[in-house]
Amino acid sequence: MFKRLYPALVITRREVRDQLRDWRIIFPVLGLTVFFPFLMNFTAQQMLGFVNRYGATIIGERLVPFLLMIVGFFPISVSLVIALETFVGEKERGSIEPLLNTPLEDWQLYLGKLLAATIPPLLSSFLGMSVYLAGLVIGGVPLPPLQVLFQIFSLTVVQAVMMVAGAVVVSSQATSVRSANLLSSFIIIPVALLIQGESVVMFWGDYTTLWWAVGGLLVLTVLLVRVGTAHFQREELLGREIDVLNVKWMWRVFRREFTGGAAHFGMWLTRSLPRALRDMRVGIWVAAGLAVAGVAIGLSIVPRFFLTLNVADMDQMGGRLQDLLDLWSLAGAAPVMAIFWQNMRVLLLASVVGAFTLGILGVLPLMASTAAVGYLYGLLVSNGFPPLTFVMLILPHAVLEIPAAVLATAAVIHAGARLATPDSSKTVGEVGLAAFANWCKIMVGVVIPLLIIAAGIESWLTPRLALLFFR
Amino acid sequence: MILAEDLTKHFDDFVAVNGISLDVPTGRVMVVLGPNGAGKTTTVRMLTSILTPTRGRALVAGFDVVRQAHEVRRVVGVLTEHHGLYGRMNAHEYLEFYGNLYGLSSREARRRSDALLEQFGLASAGKKRLGEYSKGMRQKLALVRALLHEPPVLLLDEPTSAMDPESARMVRDAIHTLRSSERTILLCTHNLLEAEELADQVAIIRAGRIIRTGTPENLKRELLGAPEFEARLGSSLNGWTPDGLPEGVHLTGQGENWLRFGVEAPDAANPRLLRRLLEERLAVVAFSEVPRSLEQAYLEAVAQENRQEAARV
Known part of the structure; x- marks a missing residue:
């Protein structure tokens, strides 16, 4: 099994190394990982102090996990940019063709790139959430229940994979990063609506519904991966001219x-x-x-x-x-x-x-x-x-x-x-x-x-x- | 080693390649000549199993390009039109990456890449970022990548187009060496001098079809007629007129102290022709074939095709 996965991991390693050398990715991710959680921490503590003064403690309680979700979401939003760059950017620069000439199977190339676009933003997301939670502990703010923490971590992971899987589908319809960026609104808008819906659920306090969200997103992600793998094929990557409106x-x-x-x-x-x-x-x-x-x-x-x-x-x-x-x-x-x-x-x-x-x-x-x-x-x-x-x-x-x-x-x-x-x-x-x-x-x-x-x-x-x- | 029969590729209504057949034996170089958009790249992509033929079949190193695509990719080294380098990597990292994809260990990839970088004069630039490479260096590195897994079949698209003369010579020498080590090479180029130097066989492709194929010599003869030979004389002709020339020889031009003959079968006719000139007591100081280039043959092939097409229309 590892032998079959190895070529995918070779792709992932190269892509991650490439990302770590690109300051345009590193700086925003660092900012969102290290500085943004502090800001959210400060916001949470101020808000808690304010609402507690007026006896609205429930708002404070609901705000803490909500901000954790936001802290986790911001870094993974970078995964969309990375995915578009790694899938369409290679196509646009022509560096995909030598890769397609290697004995890599289509799914190995897909998986390698999917992991490369998902893992670094997810790691920075986890780091950001850890920084935020550590700040809460230090500030004496009670942590959300373990179940809610697990739900938010699960949502973050599923959303990251879903965005990347969606980006691959979008990428299959674009031969330039510019056109892929234009098409990415098909991902950004639904995800923005999703986050709003999740926020409502979190402030409502009906955390069981979040499991439904996790489940629904998981199904959607599996379907998007299926569509992505179906269209991430050598012939389609090189053989079609699809940017022109016909x-x-x-x-x-x-x-x-x-x-x-x-x-x-x-x-x-x-x-x-x-x-x-x-x-x-x-x-x-x-x-x-x-x-x-x-x-x-x-x-x-x-x-x-x-x-x-x-x-x-x-x-x-x-x-x-x-x-x-x-x-x-x-x-x-x-x-x-x-x-x-x-x-x-x-x-x-x-x-x-x-x-x-x-x-x-x-x-x-x-x-x-x-x-x-x-x-x-x-x-x-x-x-x-x-x-x-x-x-x-x-x-x-x-x-x-x-x-x-x-x-x-x-x-x-x-x-x-x-x-x-x-x-x-x-x-x-x-x-x-x-x-x-x-x-x-x-x-x-x-x-x-x-x-x-x-x-x-x-x-x-x-x-x-x-x-x-x-x- | 490369065998294609009736290879055809349609993109919706557009026919990119139309019934191409090729046969390149082991240790031979076939040069594919043709204008831009003639279908060379599509042919190469079908031979590397990137594109599936709409019709026809092809075997590369004995493997079917449709049913055994994975094996085909293992045994083929490809230099593509786009070199596909990663600007933030250096040559060692880049070659190790590709070596790993071809199943080489990092150590083996490093050993081979060191040797190839040395051979192509890139050893000193091994640690330089590829983004800083010149066009020619990029092309050489892409060629190194294609050779890294020591493939028995090489498909090279414009291997020297961006190179300075010295580098281009280096690459041509490398191709000669590869041929002598029994590699089969399909080379697409616009450089007709290079084609003439390297080709065992030439295929001229136009609008997705092969319009001519053969050895460079045969193509020249077929397209430009019988070869010409020129006799340089030590003295003036003084009004001499050639009578009684051997069969299959005719005069095509003459000057103050030279004569030019068209010869159908040089091996048989040239000794008789020389004897005839000497009998006439002409002081022949040099007798040589008039050089004819593959370029002339190529242009003639294209012109003939244009004329036929105009006639059809």
Whole structure:
């Protein structure tokens, strides 16, 4: 095993040595490792003194681990720069070709560079966190619990590897450091949002959620590494010209995938679309399973977030529904469009989030929606209402809306899976474009029509059926 | 040692290499000539298993470039167009790094690199940072890197393009030595004098296709016609006209005291021609072949190709 790893370690050793000779890397890392923790230490002590004066000790307690996370994160942010430099810089300077001529295997080169871009920033991050923690001990500030420390260390490691793995994917789409830097916003922005989310969780004090973050990031990192290794290949590194925007080519790829070779609309509807649905059947099963899981979660949280429903309010339901029907006339398209757009917004959000996370977070809107459905059902039944109440209020349009959401989510999962599946014959951009075209096909061919019909039912039929029941 | 059959490479719609076939036996040097963008680098990259051929196959030192890529890379030394040096390393560190990648121990890599640096006149610059190297020094070091693991096959892309005449001579001598030690060499160059000196075989490549191949002598004969021989006379011709020249010999030019002949088969015809001149009591003081360069042959090949293409259009 070591024999196979050795060439990767040779690469790592050279790269690390090279980094240690570059003052542009050394100075910022030193600053972030040695001076920044002192600053954070000082900030923590001042803040603690200030908030304790006003009895807000909880803010101080939450601030200490938060600052530890920040101290750990800043040095690892350098890993992104190093990764772009080591992967694209070599390509740009032409020094990658002699390396590709050696008996190195692609994965050994990838691993060597991944380690080189990850280890030095991580070591400086650990050093910085140690300096910060030592400062806390010296200043007599209580340390966060061991579990939280371990969570923050785990998050730091996973985030560093994730950024580097993401940088490799970005690098495969660039032949110059400049273009790679431009593309790196696809990593920086999600990571910035992630840090904000983690900060909220830390100030909220719900540290168990951090484990979910660690787990989710780990899965995402594994997928990014998979995509990276799939595209970090000799042929792709040297054989493609990818910096020029080629609209014609993009259109060709999109059209080929979208039409699926269909010559006319009828053929597209009867052959290409069913084939696309068949191709993503695993995604459909996964999305359906997650939808069911969402319902189960919704039902399970009813006791925790129980609301007592006022029977008198429910008695007034008939009157309210009548008011609604007075507003929503049978011929009116406005409520249909409003409902349709609301549902579309949620599914678009799912696809945007999914695009950044290889489909992983794209399942959340579906799960949240079905969890809400489960919760509502549980709440009505727990308050003694017959299940038919729920059926009248939700089911008429949900029979179309939920399958539409499942299919849209399945398309996002399928797109993520395609991106994460090694395909050395295509670039990441080409795979992404094809996945996008397939998503468009499912949306245009199935999801949008279903949502429009569901919105029509929801605005025209559901209130009338419910009115019959509540009268 | 290098065998390629119908080697073809497409990049989407662009055909970079179109059905190239090569056969370079052990201990021979094949020079590939061609303009920029002709497909030389793509061919080399296919032979080093970096690019997968769209069609065709190639064997290097007996290994298939697609199915045995790892073995191919072990037995090939490549000098690429980009030398790929790391500016913050010195030559010893750099060569040790590459030696390790080729499976050499650090000690062995050091031993070999010391010898090669000495051979190429870089020993005194061994500890200098590579960022401070001149172009020629970089090129020599890249060549040293290609030779470090003592590969039986060498693929050299423009090995002397950035070198001063002295260094270029050093490298050409090294190539002669390598050939005599049974290394197989494929050399891409624009330097036709160098090609003429080194080549056992020449392949002229244009727009991804080999348009001519053969030994330099055969190419010259094929493209420039029969060789010419010049007779220098000790006295003036005084209106002498050549009659009754041997078969396969014709007069191509003459001056006050010289004559030039086109000779189809010099081995057979030249003795008869000389005898004829002497019979005429002409005072021949020198008889030699008129030098013709590979450059003329190359330009003629390209011109012929252009004419054929124009005719096709």
